[in-house]
Amino acid sequence: MSQHSGSEIDERSGPKTERGRRTLRKLLDAAGEEFGARGYHETAISHITTRAGVGLGTFYVYFKSKEEVFRALVADMGVRTRHALADAVKDAPNRLEAERLGIRAFLEFARANKSLYRVVMEAQFVAPEAYAAYYLVFSDAYRQQLSQAAARGEISKGDDEVRVWALMGASTFLGLKYGLWENDADVDAVSEAAADLMINGLAPRVKNGDAT
Amino acid sequence: MSQHSGSEIDERSGPKTERGRRTLRKLLDAAGEEFGARGYHETAISHITTRAGVGLGTFYVYFKSKEEVFRALVADMGVRTRHALADAVKDAPNRLEAERLGIRAFLEFARANKSLYRVVMEAQFVAPEAYAAYYLVFSDAYRQQLSQAAARGEISKGDDEVRVWALMGASTFLGLKYGLWENDADVDAVSEAAADLMINGLAPRVKNGDAT
Amino acid sequence: MSQHSGSEIDERSGPKTERGRRTLRKLLDAAGEEFGARGYHETAISHITTRAGVGLGTFYVYFKSKEEVFRALVADMGVRTRHALADAVKDAPNRLEAERLGIRAFLEFARANKSLYRVVMEAQFVAPEAYAAYYLVFSDAYRQQLSQAAARGEISKGDDEVRVWALMGASTFLGLKYGLWENDADVDAVSEAAADLMINGLAPRVKNGDAT
Amino acid sequence: MSQHSGSEIDERSGPKTERGRRTLRKLLDAAGEEFGARGYHETAISHITTRAGVGLGTFYVYFKSKEEVFRALVADMGVRTRHALADAVKDAPNRLEAERLGIRAFLEFARANKSLYRVVMEAQFVAPEAYAAYYLVFSDAYRQQLSQAAARGEISKGDDEVRVWALMGASTFLGLKYGLWENDADVDAVSEAAADLMINGLAPRVKNGDAT
DNA sequence: AATGAATGAGGATTCATTCAT
DNA sequence: AATGAATGAATCCTCATTCAT
Numbered sequence: 059m060s061q062h063s064g065s066e067i068d069e070r071s072g073p074k075t076e077r078g079r080r081t082l083r084k085l086l087d088a089a090g091e092e093f094g095a096r097g098y099h100e101t102a103i104s105h106i107t108t109r110a111g112v113g114l115g116t117f118y119v120y121f122k123s124k125e126e127v128f129r130a131l132v133a134d135m136g137v138r139t140r141h142a143l144a145d146a147v148k149d150a151p152n153r154l155e156a157e158r159l160g161i162r163a164f165l166e167f168a169r170a171n172k173s174l175y176r177v178v179m180e181a182q183f184v185a186p187e188a189y190a191a192y193y194l195v196f197s198d199a200y201r202q203q204l205s206q207a208a209a210r211g212e213i214s215k216g217d218d219e220v221r222v223w224a225l226m227g228a229s230t231f232l233g234l235k236y237g238l239w240e241n242d243a244d245v246d247a248v249s250e251a252a253a254d255l256m257i258n259g260l261a262p263r264v265k266n267g268d269a270t
Numbered sequence: 271m272s273q274h275s276g277s278e279i280d281e282r283s284g285p286k287t288e289r290g291r292r293t294l295r296k297l298l299d300a301a302g303e304e305f306g307a308r309g310y311h312e313t314a315i316s317h318i319t320t321r322a323g324v325g326l327g328t329f330y331v332y333f334k335s336k337e338e339v340f341r342a343l344v345a346d347m348g349v350r351t352r353h354a355l356a357d358a359v360k361d362a363p364n365r366l367e368a369e370r371l372g373i374r375a376f377l378e379f380a381r382a383n384k385s386l387y388r389v390v391m392e393a394q395f396v397a398p399e400a401y402a403a404y405y406l407v408f409s410d411a412y413r414q415q416l417s418q419a420a421a422r423g424e425i426s427k428g429d430d431e432v433r434v435w436a437l438m439g440a441s442t443f444l445g446l447k448y449g450l451w452e453n454d455a456d457v458d459a460v461s462e463a464a465a466d467l468m469i470n471g472l473a474p475r476v477k478n479g480d481a482t
Numbered sequence: 483m484s485q486h487s488g489s490e491i492d493e494r495s496g497p498k499t500e501r502g503r504r505t506l507r508k509l510l511d512a513a514g515e516e517f518g519a520r521g522y523h524e525t526a527i528s529h530i531t532t533r534a535g536v537g538l539g540t541f542y543v544y545f546k547s548k549e550e551v552f553r554a555l556v557a558d559m560g561v562r563t564r565h566a567l568a569d570a571v572k573d574a575p576n577r578l579e580a581e582r583l584g585i586r587a588f589l590e591f592a593r594a595n596k597s598l599y600r601v602v603m604e605a606q607f608v609a610p611e612a613y614a615a616y617y618l619v620f621s622d623a624y625r626q627q628l629s630q631a632a633a634r635g636e637i638s639k640g641d642d643e644v645r646v647w648a649l650m651g652a653s654t655f656l657g658l659k660y661g662l663w664e665n666d667a668d669v670d671a672v673s674e675a676a677a678d679l680m681i682n683g684l685a686p687r688v689k690n691g692d693a694t
Numbered sequence: 695m696s697q698h699s700g701s702e703i704d705e706r707s708g709p710k711t712e713r714g715r716r717t718l719r720k721l722l723d724a725a726g727e728e729f730g731a732r733g734y735h736e737t738a739i740s741h742i743t744t745r746a747g748v749g750l751g752t753f754y755v756y757f758k759s760k761e762e763v764f765r766a767l768v769a770d771m772g773v774r775t776r777h778a779l780a781d782a783v784k785d786a787p788n789r790l791e792a793e794r795l796g797i798r799a800f801l802e803f804a805r806a807n808k809s810l811y812r813v814v815m816e817a818q819f820v821a822p823e824a825y826a827a828y829y830l831v832f833s834d835a836y837r838q839q840l841s842q843a844a845a846r847g848e849i850s851k852g853d854d855e856v857r858v859w860a861l862m863g864a865s866t867f868l869g870l871k872y873g874l875w876e877n878d879a880d881v882d883a884v885s886e887a888a889a890d891l892m893i894n895g896l897a898p899r900v901k902n903g904d905a906t
Numbered sequence: 907a908a909t910g911a912a913t914g915a916g917g918a919t920t921c922a923t924t925c926a927t
Numbered sequence: 928a929a930t931g932a933a934t935g936a937a938t939c940c941t942c943a944t945t946c947a948t
Contacts, residue, residue: 227443
């Protein structure tokens, strides 16, 4: 099953014929799977074309270089991640609830897109700008949300830049551990626990004078 | 300045002469710097030996392969990171304070060991087992600390496995952003803000019935 | 002059274009000549590609490794040697005559295929299984011939396994000496003398009660 | 158990001290075993010194190069083979009997010196002159024997050069097959069968007008 | 649009040999 | 006499990319 429903890669200025569009999609999917499974450096163009079922030369009809597909994949994942999160959060009554929904959606997304998620992680070393872009767009939007929420009193005040990176790091590691590494983790429980930490912190809860 | 004070690499079965030990150290340092600066795949053995000021073949007197040095560096960083954190935290009166000190120490450590920190990050893709080992030892000890602190009532109760990974992720991302990427960040302020998030969470603080 | 008329290398699953087939042939010929002239270990891939007039990388389009060409060459020689001998012997009225024709054909073949003959010899050390295969197929067929001839009374009875190896050894050494080392030997005379030894042995001939 | 009783390597002009002589012997033995087991090209000097239990540099105290040991080994084997054969044959009443004893002694010798026998075989490709020397000395002596025997009427007349190479080839292959490759062969039976072939040839025996 | 062939720069690794101690 | 360290030439092999068809 293709991981690309909703993607936005090169659909404009792309291949003119239907056949061409099909080939492009096959290559993109194959690249995502190969990069995800073997990693960028262990993946040869021939792996991709073989998996896509096309000739070696065909790759260069659609991409200028190996890095280009990789970057395309990362960029695409950025878009899709944002969509997925925005979607998950859009009906949240307040920011805290949005956090709760967000972390859960993120874990599910990571698990549903293992290959591509790994690609994004590796981008840090293969295409740092693409990686930075991925997180910058993300962190900007995220920071705004926090600032507005803080202004509305939905969350405490704080250095939102720092908080955003801390929160993204937490989600990322949980995505890694419970999305990629451990296949049988209970996403519900994990996201609940994580949300609790992010919302309430580690400090003991004071309730009617008792610590819990 | 050598990044290896306190390291534990190959002190067993290693070189028999003083000269040999010196060469080993030079190679190790050079490898850390090159890998840190260029990344594993862009680093050629000749880069390392050139920087170390020894002949190409000399590398293979001390290491069986490129991957071997890399792994040695990661393992070494694991030891040193644990030392650094244990050290920073050892006088903390309670767990919350320990968290505060820990995050700060971690940021400082990351900044003081940029090269090797990057090596560790990349290990995720170059030597996954080494990377896993790095975090597993770490997370095990961390989880214990949290469990005991929770039992003592110093922190709230929760799924410590999840919390540990969330916290490590937060620290890691902050280490990346404020340790590696942004050289002029105010470590004090960042670690304070981060500690506040980790300790108190995002939820608005209730004080005398008012939200802040 | 190509040494490959009648060869059977890689005609299956091989190159798809005519150009490819031509390149393969060039490489195979060049490899035979280089290996024959310098020996396996002194021959670099670049020697082969240079002689073949193609780029270095082209070699690896057609062969997985240096050993692979080598083995291909040995296997090919096995086929061709059998063909040559079978051909030479097919009209012999009886086994003794076949031996006579065989040893002569073998010497001629060795001389006409110096390079590849040397390759086969060296296979003993470079690719023992290929070498063993070469002789095993050979010795099996040969032993059958002897057994049947013995049954028909054309030759004496004896341990055919042993005789086959002794005869192959004799031929091989003669091939070495008079085929490879001494270019001006009289093949006719040599094969006559050899055949005489193989057929009649060293014992003095008894004719009318006189020893000769 | 050392394979070097009766050897003649460098015992003159060699090491002055007893310790030195012992080291030399250890290196020689180790070299023979390693070359025999792995082959010349797969054997590194370090393999030899490790097996000999001495330091790497020590090798070059006793030998100028890798090839030098190899050649020394081959030359030594030449001497020892001749001794062994001369010894086995010295009481033979006539040449035919000598052949019988010779082939048997050769097989036994090959089996008792597998490693070094293999070394000699490989010399063909590693040190052709040494190999040639081995066989030339051998073939010269052998040819003389045959000529004289023929003159005495003990064997038939023939081209002794050719016969010598044929006979050596036969012995060599039998040594290979029954000495090196097949460990459980019955040397008695093999040498009997081989001697019969060499003496009487393949032709059916005529006895009282009957063919056998 | 598709592709198989060709290429050579690049890089890891081996190892015989030298040398200072 | 003994040796551990140092070295770099030599080679195999990979693979992204180009190109002619």
